[in-house]
Amino acid sequence: MISNTRRISVSFALIIVTYICSVIIYTFYHYNEVGQIRQNWKQAIVEVNAKPELISKFSDDIYGVQSTLVMSMFVSSFFFLILLLLGKRLIDKAQKKLEVERQARTHVARLSAIGQMSGSIAHEINNPLAILSGTSQMIQMCLNKDPIPKDILTTSANTIKDSVERIADIVSGLRNLTRDDHKEKFSLIEFDSLLSEIMAICKDRYSRFGINIISPSETGFLIEGQRIQIAQVLIILLNNSVDAIKEEKKKWIKIEVLQNKKETTISVIDSGPGISKDTKDKLMTPFFTTKKPGEGTGVNLSISKNIIDKHNGKFFYDDTSENTKFVIQLPKRKI
């Protein structure tokens, strides 16, 4: 969007400069021509012995034409400039409106991706809560015993600590992934921490459907981009994979990440058999969905593509893989 605005501004500037230059050249060309006519008239009038007052009047008249010509050049340039500025302002306004709408759509899609997992997130939080509640009841029972079983209390303290950390991870993951931060700057992102945030809120959905997740650990890779937006693309791909394979016999999702000097390639592969050619051609089309009514909006993949395009990266379905595979390629240098 930013590069488009820049392109439009440069085009406007070029049009204005070209127009003013042509008006100046045209005016000066005709200014000289009128000047020449003025001289010729003067000469002719002198030759026919006209009165000096008449000569002076003709000369002034023609000089007036010359001045009018220059004035009209400035006036027309001025009005043209104003018209161009007004036009640009209108285009800017329309573009701003479009951008705001696009950001709103992206945010809604992100919330809907998180919303798809809301039941799982509730369960994911309720489990550590159940552990905290049960452990505290167990501690009360222990305190009534004589002697107090210290080993159980020590284990319980560790269990409480782990459960609190688990809830904190989920809350922090949710906060980071749902923030409406469309002006989020490009920054260096630790891929491992991004993935663990996503896993904290998605894990339960996989275990509920018995899906085996194979993900890289401790890659140490740094990627450049907008953290929330990239997380959103990954959540969309993971959710799509879960929906596609949850009823299948073989259920696995594999996340692969590779990095070279130029780019980072993140692939999300699932045990599905791939996508038919017909479907593949329409995949990135907004509102196209193969899900049942009410289960999918059909905007997620097109939004994902937009996000990765904004990162000057590539987002595509890899039809050379025997399983269903989506690939995100992000350039290492900042845009």
Next chain:
Amino acid sequence: MSKSKILVVDDEKAICSFVKFVIQEKGYDVILAHDGEHALEVLSKNKDVKLILSDVMMPKMTGTELLQRVQEDYSDIKEFYLMTGFAKVDKEIALKLGAKGLLSKPLDLSLIEEIITKLD
């Protein structure tokens, strides 16, 4: 007279551990399983299990699926309770399938004590 065995099935080990504590306090033997398949394996080797407390949302097999399998293959097991948090479980269906009741998570350990007390 030896008391009956109780099987606790939950993929959350911490939940298993405090439920086990309550049951042992009541003097019963506890066997733990962390998924449905593991539970069936345990049942095939322990014919004297009288009570099963099972989570609903677990990998490999849900608690409701385990309940069905238990009803088909181990009809002599007296009681089966489902422990559920946010999992969508239709109470009527669960009872129809043979569950004795539903325990909601976070668990009230005194309820588990009551169930155990009534067991023998």
